[in-house]
Amino acid sequence: DAKTTQPPSMDCAEGRAANLPCNHSTISGNEYVYWYRQIHSQGPQYIIHGLKNNETNEMASLIITEDRKSSTLILPHATLRDTAVYYCIAGFYNQGGKLIFGQGTELSVKP
Amino acid sequence: NAGVTQTPKFQVLKTGQSMTLQCAQDMNHEYMSWYRQDPGMGLRLIHYSVGAGITDQGEVPNGYNVSRSTTEDFPLRLLSAAPSQTSVYFCASSRVGQPGSAKNIQYFGAGTRLSVL
Numbered sequence: 001d002a003k004t005t006q007p008p009s010m011d012c013a014e015g016r017a018a019n020l021p022c023n024h025s026t027i028s029g030n031e032y033v034y035w036y037r038q039i040h041s042q043g044p045q046y047i048i049h050g051l052k053n054n055e056t057n058e059m060a061s062l063i064i065t066e067d068r069k070s071s072t073l074i075l076p077h078a079t080l081r082d083t084a085v086y087y088c089i090a091g092f093y094n095q096g097g098k099l100i101f102g103q104g105t106e107l108s109v110k111p
Numbered sequence: 112n113a114g115v116t117q118t119p120k121f122q123v124l125k126t127g128q129s130m131t132l133q134c135a136q137d138m139n140h141e142y143m144s145w146y147r148q149d150p151g152m153g154l155r156l157i158h159y160s161v162g163a164g165i166t167d168q169g170e171v172p173n174g175y176n177v178s179r180s181t182t183e184d185f186p187l188r189l190l191s192a193a194p195s196q197t198s199v200y201f202c203a204s205s206r207v208g209q210p211g212s213a214k215n216i217q218y219f220g221a222g223t224r225l226s227v228l
Contacts, residue, residue: 044201
């Protein structure tokens, strides 16, 4: 699995877009990028994942650079309930997956 | 829909005691795993299973045993608890699919908060 690097913390104003970066410069061609978040000691929650194309779902958008060495998770209109630790994970999962969590980014959404 | 259920939610043990953390899922998921999370840290994988009768070690398996006799249940055993095992434990499950498949999305339980004195 590729090592990922994320900033330890970020702030965002409520209603604004939150852009969370992730560096995965050692990612291989068949490894996917997954994002999970953990809200205050709850179990982690899946957000989105992708390989090389940009992805969007009801929760967020995922932008992966053309060289795949980095990605950005975008929460288009952050709310106070989006305050959480966000984990970026890169790996090749064909058996459920051994998620390897890093330190993540602690996002604080402020009113 | 219960999803992934962990019991107990809280537990206090004395050093040397044994106990089993329970994890059950009702989604017919093949894959199940256990993680621990220490204060201010990310999650670390303890053990995982890709199906009944099959288990394997993760990053931090020492001091823990697992077995998988049914698809639904994946208990985690502490044979002789140590203060270093004070942590929050999360169980997760998923289907098993091709790389990138939504089947590989993992669903987590609410956690068991364990203190070993």
